Amino acid sequence: MADFGGLIKFRLSDGSSPFSLRGNVKHKPSNRSYEKVVNSDGSHSRTVTLEGYEFEMSLEHKAGVDYDAIMELKGVNISFIHDTEGVIRIFGDCSLLGRPEIDAMTGEVTGITGVSRTYREVR
Numbered sequence: 001m002a003d004f005g006g007l008i009k010f011r012l013s014d015g016s017s018p019f020s021l022r023g024n025v026k027h028k029p030s031n032r033s034y035e036k037v038v039n040s041d042g043s044h045s046r047t048v049t050l051e052g053y054e055f056e057m058s059l060e061h062k063a064g065v066d067y068d069a070i071m072e073l074k075g076v077n078i079s080f081i082h083d084t085e086g087v088i089r090i091f092g093d094c095s096l097l098g099r100p101e102i103d104a105m106t107g108e109v110t111g112i113t114g115v116s117r118t119y120r121e122v123r
Helices: 067-072
Strands: 006-011 019-027 032-038 044-050 053-060 074-082 087-103 108-122
Touching (some): 053 074, 067 087, 067 108
Antiparallel strands (some): 006 019, 006 074, 019 053, 032 044, 074 087
């Protein structure tokens, strides 16, 4: 787990940062979903659905971390600091979803996804 992609910082609206863990993220940098539509005459079109910016994270487990407290955070800003890429991905006004699961063999925590109102990258 030592080779995780970067540092994940959880920042509350009051500016405090109660958690900082090593981890990795898969993210969707668009807040829209495009779906095909086929009309009765055979022509095609598409629909656009607005969605939040979504992400899935995996964390390095640390003893004493209260995963319920992480999951209960509301309106939190989460920064994914990717050391090797030199980029910070910031998701604002997040809600976390899912159920954390710890792999005792590797120490990896999975099962946490999230959705945010805003997204930006800083290089």
